[in-house]
Amino acid sequence: MSNTITSGAPAKPSIDFDWKPLLLVPLLAMxxxxxxxxxxxxLTLTVAGLAMGMIIFVIASGLTLVFGLMDVLNFGHGVFIAxxxxxxxxxxxxxPGWAASPELWRNxxxxxxxxxxxxxxxxxVGLAFExxxxxxxxxxxxxxxxxxxxxxxxxxxxxxxxxxxQQIPLMLPEGLRGAVIVGDAAIEKFRLLAVLxxxxxxxxxxxVLTRTKIGLLVRAGVENGEMVESLGYxxxxxxxxxxxxxxxxxxxxxxxxxxxxxxxxxxxxAQVNILIFIVIxxxxxxxxxxxxxxxxxxxxMANYTGFLAPKVALFSNxxxxxxxxxWRPRGVYPVANx
Numbered sequence: 001m002s003n004t005i006t007s008g009a010p011a012k013p014s015i016d017f018d019w020k021p022l023l024l025v026p027l028l029a030m031x032x033x034x035x036x037x038x039x040x041x042x043l044t045l046t047v048a049g050l051a052m053g054m055i056i057f058v059i060a061s062g063l064t065l066v067f068g069l070m071d072v073l074n075f076g077h078g079v080f081i082a083x084x085x086x087x088x089x090x091x092x093x094x095x096p097g098w099a100a101s102p103e104l105w106r107n108x109x110x111x112x113x114x115x116x117x118x119x120x121x122x123x124x125v126g127l128a129f130e131x132x133x134x135x136x137x138x139x140x141x142x143x144x145x146x147x148x149x150x151x152x153x154x155x156x157x158x159x160x161x162x163x164x165x166q167q168i169p170l171m172l173p174e175g176l177r178g179a180v181i182v183g184d185a186a187i188e189k190f191r192l193l194a195v196l197x198x199x200x201x202x203x204x205x206x207x208v209l210t211r212t213k214i215g216l217l218v219r220a221g222v223e224n225g226e227m228v229e230s231l232g233y234x235x236x237x238x239x240x241x242x243x244x245x246x247x248x249x250x251x252x253x254x255x256x257x258x259x260x261x262x263x264x265x266x267x268x269x270a271q272v273n274i275l276i277f278i279v280i281x282x283x284x285x286x287x288x289x290x291x292x293x294x295x296x297x298x299x300x301m302a303n304y305t306g307f308l309a310p311k312v313a314l315f316s317n318x319x320x321x322x323x324x325x326x327w328r329p330r331g332v333y334p335v336a337n338x
Contacts, residue, residue: 064285
């Protein structure tokens, strides 16, 4: 008769974090180094790619939650990008002394003021967008695509009415112009700021989603909205809050994108929309961490191919998306039931 005593409590299953997608960004960078040849050029392109990726992440992070939680295909997301950029031209235009000051802290206050106003305006317009256009078509994807694209066209026309149809320069403040020299590489100051701001947005989102009750409800709603509603929480209010936050982040990203390009046009949001949806598909629909990886890959790929083979740069990110989907058809970090 065996004397072995076994514990009555079942062992908790271990959950192994999937680290493989995290290697994609450094792998792409390392593959590009021998093709580019010059380490200084590679460093400049890499930082530029990371900056571009972080800006795209700020824009896409809200939309990936909107789709993950609300199951809404919002093709009108680009209007909030353009709106944020045009609001920034107005805010910086009324703060010429701050933007033209050689003191960096004054420049940063001007930029952050533009971002805050852009967030407020884009969030308010996002609330109206959800109530008027999106709410009647919940659960109807084809109608969502058509009506949100129509909303974006209307938004672009309203931007033309307010600011005019012409391209408007959005110059960098004095202290953010120029570059920092690292060895033989020149790295633009604003791109370093963009990397920092994008990283802060990711940390803030990760903290909210993993450390707060609201974040728990959002993540639970992304995976199983009916379960959250059955527990007595008003998922509809959560929908509205996420949509407003997503619109506000798009406005902030629009300010960063406008400063990155140093010009703004009413159609700029529609042009960025393609990159946003590529990022969301690569990351896994509804996944914030996946959106970060997807955005960094897209930014690096665009800069590397733009330098190595400009003629194929337009198609490089589509090829990247196809390659990722052949490896993982649901994206690098797919969310349950998506």
